[in-house]
Amino acid sequence: MNNIKPASSADLFLVGKVARPHGLKGMLRVKSFAESEAAFLEAETVLFKTVSGEISEHRVTSVTPHKNILLMTLEEINTLEEAEAYRGAEILIPKGALKREAGAFFWHELLGLEVLLETGESLGTVSQILTTGSNDIYVVKKGKNEVYIPAIHEVVKEIDLEKGTIIISPMEGLLDLNAV
Numbered sequence: 001m002n003n004i005k006p007a008s009s010a011d012l013f014l015v016g017k018v019a020r021p022h023g024l025k026g027m028l029r030v031k032s033f034a035e036s037e038a039a040f041l042e043a044e045t046v047l048f049k050t051v052s053g054e055i056s057e058h059r060v061t062s063v064t065p066h067k068n069i070l071l072m073t074l075e076e077i078n079t080l081e082e083a084e085a086y087r088g089a090e091i092l093i094p095k096g097a098l099k100r101e102a103g104a105f106f107w108h109e110l111l112g113l114e115v116l117l118e119t120g121e122s123l124g125t126v127s128q129i130l131t132t133g134s135n136d137i138y139v140v141k142k143g144k145n146e147v148y149i150p151a152i153h154e155v156v157k158e159i160d161l162e163k164g165t166i167i168i169s170p171m172e173g174l175l176d177l178n179a180v
Contacts, residue, residue, distance in 0.1 A: 021083035
């Protein structure tokens with residue numbers, strides 16, 4: 001285990017959390033917040049922030065989907081006892097280690113963006129992103145009101161990080177269905 005100095009949280013992405021050890025050979029059961037297991041493998045190293053706040057760096061040797069979690073093997077972690085030290089640990093990746101396809105956005109970039117209709121009317125800001133089987137849902141809040149916007153091309157017309165806006169063209173009835 002390589003202990004390291006904590007990096008600025010602005011330089012790191014939270015990509016998962018260790019649920020508990022799996023088996024006797026040091027494997028970890030991981031709840032992933034990343035789009036795929038490739039994020040863990042593409043990063044040269046990942047950082048683990050334990051419940052006690054200690055940060056260590058490890059190379060991931062394998063990641064395998066298993067039911068609704070990932071099974072992860074780390075270099076230098078070979079026993080149940082060694083893996084137990086990571087129970088509840090956050091898994092972080094340096095921002096520079098993540099790759100994204102053209103036109104894709106990280107969730108942290110979308111949170112707080114103002115959502116506007118094509119007419120310029122503000123619906124509020126993205127306060128949360130929910131995952132579903134087919135697409136993400138942007139939870140847009142304005143005061144006590146919430147609107148759920150499906151993150152699909154038919155609705156989301158433009159995302160401009162520099163302006164801090166998302167322009168949408170709601171499908172017929174979408175805003176009526178969302179009215180509470």
